[in-house]
Amino acid sequence: xxxxxxxxxxYWCASCGxxxxxxxxxxxxxxxxxxxxxxxxxPVALDxxxxxxxxxxxxxxxxxxxxxxxxxSENTEMARLLRRKSQAVIAFGACAQLGGVxxxxxxxxxxxxxxxxxxxxxxxxxxxxxxxxxxxRSNGHTVDLPALVDPVRPLSSVVAVDYLVPGCPPxxxxxxxxxxxxxxxxxxxxxxxxxxxVALCETCPRxxxxxxxxxxxxxxxxxxxxxxxxxxxxxxxxxCLGPATRGGCEGRCISGxxxxxxxxGPTSRVRDFGAKAFSALSSIIEAKTEDAIAQAxxxxxxxxxxxxxxxxxxxxxRQKRTxx
Amino acid sequence: xxEAVKQPEPAGATFEPRIVAFFCNWCTYTAADLAGxxxxxxAPNARVIRVMCSGRVDPQFILEAxxxxxxxxxxxxxxxxxxxxxEGNYKTLRRVAVLRRVLEDLGxxxxxxxxxxxxxxxxxxxxxxxxxxxxxxxxxxxxxxxxAAAAVEEVAV
Numbered sequence: 003x004x005x006x007x008x009x010x011x012x013y014w015c016a017s018c019g020x021x022x023x024x025x026x027x028x029x030x031x032x033x034x035x036x037x038x039x040x041x042x043x044x045p046v047a048l049d050x051x052x053x054x055x056x057x058x059x060x061x062x063x064x065x066x067x068x069x070x071x072x073x074x075s076e077n078t079e080m081a082r083l084l085r086r087k088s089q090a091v092i093a094f095g096a097c098a099q100l101g102g103v104x105x106x107x108x109x110x111x112x113x114x115x116x117x118x119x120x121x122x123x124x125x126x127x128x129x130x131x132x133x134x135x136x137x138x139r140s141n142g143h144t145v146d147l148p149a150l151v152d153p154v155r156p157l158s159s160v161v162a163v164d165y166l167v168p169g170c171p172p173x174x175x176x177x178x179x180x181x182x183x184x185x186x187x188x189x190x191x192x193x194x195x196x197x198x199x200v201a202l203c204e205t206c207p208r209x210x211x212x213x214x215x216x217x218x219x220x221x222x223x224x225x226x227x228x229x230x231x232x233x234x235x236x237x238x239x240x241x242c243l244g245p246a247t248r249g250g251c252e253g254r255c256i257s258g259x260x261x262x263x264x265x266x267g268p269t270s271r272v273r274d275f276g277a278k279a280f281s282a283l284s285s286i287i288e289a290k291t292e293d294a295i296a297q298a299x300x301x302x303x304x305x306x307x308x309x310x311x312x313x314x315x316x317x318x319x320r321q322k323r324t325x326x
Numbered sequence: 327x328x329e330a331v332k333q334p335e336p337a338g339a340t341f342e343p344r345i346v347a348f349f350c351n352w353c354t355y356t357a358a359d360l361a362g363x364x365x366x367x368x369a370p371n372a373r374v375i376r377v378m379c380s381g382r383v384d385p386q387f388i389l390e391a392x393x394x395x396x397x398x399x400x401x402x403x404x405x406x407x408x409x410x411x412x413e414g415n416y417k418t419l420r421r422v423a424v425l426r427r428v429l430e431d432l433g434x435x436x437x438x439x440x441x442x443x444x445x446x447x448x449x450x451x452x453x454x455x456x457x458x459x460x461x462x463x464x465x466x467x468x469x470x471x472x473x474a475a476a477a478v479e480e481v482a483v
Contacts, residue, residue, distance in 0.1 A: 109431065153474075277385040280428065284420040290406065295423045305424050306431045318389040320473045323433030 008064035008185065011043035011055070012094075013084055015077035016104045016154065017070030021095040022046045024171040028178060035181055039064070043084075055083060063088040065184050067167075067177075071097040071104045071315065072155040075136075076148035085161040090189070092180060092196075096170040096265045098157040099195075100275070101315025103170070105154045106307060108314050108321035112152035153321040154314075164192045170265035170312060173252055197250030199270050202262055205249040208234045217288035221301035224260060235261045236286070241302060243309075246272070246279035265312050274318045276310035283309075343463040345398040346391040347372040347456070348383045352410040354402025354444040354452065361449035368453040369460035372400060379403070380441075381414025385425050388439065392429075392471035398438045398463040400455065405443040415443070434471050437462040 014022060028035065042063060043050045066084040068091060070077065085091050096102040107115060120126060120133055136149045157163055167176050180196050183189050190196075203209060212234040222239045229235060235242040235256070242261035248269050255262055268275040287298045302308055310317055349355040355376045361368065377383055380403025388399045401422070403415040422441050429439055440459050444451045463469075 272386075274386045274389055276428070277389050277425075280424040281385045281421050284424045285417045287420045290416050290419070292419065292423070295420050299423055302424070304431075305427045309424075309428070318386065318393040318473075319432050319434075319471055322431065323470045325433075 007038060007040040009042045009058075009062060010039040010181075010184075011063050011066040011084055011088065012041070012046070013043065013066060013068045013080055014046060015068060015070030015081065015098065015157070016073035017095065017097050017102070019046065020171040021069035021097075024095075024169075024174055024177055027174040029174070031174070031178055035178070038185055039181070052080070052083070055087060058087050060086050061089055065090040065092055067092045067094040067180075068157055069093075069095040069098050069171075070157075071101050072151065072157060072160050073104055073107075074148035074150055078151070078160045079148075081157060081161045090164040090184070091157075091161055093157040093163045093166045094177075095172055096168060096267065096312040098163075099166045099168055099316070100267050100313040101154055101156045102312050105156075105313070105315035106311070108153045109306060110322065111324055112150050116150070156316045159315075165189065166195045168195055168197050168248055168266040169251060173250070173254070175252070176250060195248070195267075195270065197248055197266060200249050201269060202244040202247045202249040202251065202253065202256075202266070205253065206234075206244055206256055207253055208232060208256065211237060213237055216286040218286050218298060219288050220298045221283075223301055226301075229259050231259050239301075241283060241308065243279050243283070245282045246275065263311055264309070267313060275313040276306070276317055279309045280305060341464065341468060343371050343397040343460055344395065345372040345400055345456070345459060345463065346396045347374045347400040347402065348377050348380065348387065349374050349402040350380045350404055350410075350415075351376055351378050353404040353408065353446045354380075354442070356446035357402070357444045357448050358452045359449075360446065361452045364449055366449060366453045368456050371460045371463075372456045379409065379411050379414035380418040381409070381411065381416075383418065385421055385428075388425065392434060392438075392469060393473060395469075395472045397466075397469040398440070398459055400439075400459055401441045402444045402452070402455070403441070405445055408445065432471075434469065435466050437466060438469055 041048060042058065043055050066088040068081060068084060072078055093099045097104055116133060120128055134147050137144060137146045167180055176197055211232065216236055218239055220239060221241045224240060227238060229238050229240060240261045243264040244262040247262050247264045248266040251266050264275065264279055268278060272278045287295055289295045289298050349358055358374060380401050383401055391399050403418055406415060409415045426436060426439065430436055442455045
């Protein structure tokens with residue numbers, strides 16, 4: 003047998019699969035990576051089972067890349083299992099890092115979601131109010147389902163996380179960089195976000211066209227304007243979260259002439275991404291009276307969905323309070 | 327700020343609102359000083375934190391106060407046009423416009439957050455703002471914005 007290659011695992015919790023796509027987007031580089039490491043678990047691509055992971059000695063996996071938020075009891079169990087088997091756990095992507103888009107479920111409750119899905123949808127007929135049960139016995143057999151946990155949480159709320167790779171999804175370059183650093187044993191101190199610690203504006207291809215003093219009269223939504231392809235989007239009145247968002251995404255949205263929505267999350271000095279983002283963005287409104295300010299903000303119909311799109315479960319308040 | 331909201335309530339006491347107040351050094355803080363030297367009496371529920379400008383109050387401070395158990399947050403700044411730093415209070419006004427909507431969407435009652443323009447001469451306005459807010463928040467009861475333990479089950483490394 004050849005010399006032992008470092009073992010690597012990939013897993014998905016509450017996510018859309020886009021992070022898995024980032025691995026596939028490595029293209030031919032994926033083959034090089036696959037030659038250098040021994041992939042022991044990757045449900046989306048390889049036929050390994052949970053029992054295969056359980057059979058591995060504790061701490062024998064060099065690194066587990068876990069994407070997705072924590073939404074079910076299964077997510078928690080698998081995260082804890084992989085934590086036990088791994089030397090390093092890497093929160094991969096916005097959902098694992100900050101809760102991500104699934105985290106917007108924290109604007110409502112588990113009960114309200116179940117009620118909508120199993121009762122209120124026009125296509126649902128369910129007079130007996132059948133709901134999924136964590137456990138069901140039938141003919142002497144027991145079947146079980148993971149329970150939906152409330153609220154949605156980032157990965158770091160259930161296991162210790164060593165590194166975080168931001169993005170929705172992270173770029174293939176960031177993934178390749180993380181794997182490379184891992185193979186070379188050149189990892190930064192635990193807790194580090196494996197992306198540059200500067201705002202997107204610093205690396206923006208349109209940086210030179212950003213005025214020294216921005217003065218926005220009204221925030222516009224992308225479908226309302228034909229944006230110039232070379233000028234700072236904020237200067238054109240588009241709500242671009244570049245000033246508050248960590249760089250490292252290669253300005254992919256900007257290159258597509260779309261404003262930044264903040265998927266790379268905060269830089270290391272910020273605790274609550276959404277608060278910092280709306281603080282920065284609302285400050286540049288030109289108006290000085292309440293009415294005119296409200297008018298300028300009419301183009302932001304959903305502030306939480308806009309500024310906390312990827313980070314509500316990791317924010318200071320984490321979820322909506324519902325009346326007792 | 328942690329100290330401002332973490333003082334324990336005596337056992338068996340009725341609910342006393344804990345209000346964190348960020349006062350601008352140049353106007354509202356001076357007004358509070360004036361209220362004191364004039365021996366005005368007002369509700370002891372506000373824990374005042376002096377800042378150099380209401381524009382220094384990062385929205386993160388306000389959310390942090392709520393997350394740590396404050397029942398209300400009050401910001402006191404200079405009247406529009408009177409900012410010691412020209413534009414600081416306008417920035418506050420703009421941020422607060424978004425913050426109010428964020429708080430509402432996250433289920434924090436609007437009366438728990440208040441922005442007041444209070445000049446250095448308006449000691450009586452400090453008194454009435456704190457008194458009014460204390461009663462409004464008392465009527466609302468304790469704020470439930472502090473994240474439930476289930477949401478913050480952090481894990482030691």
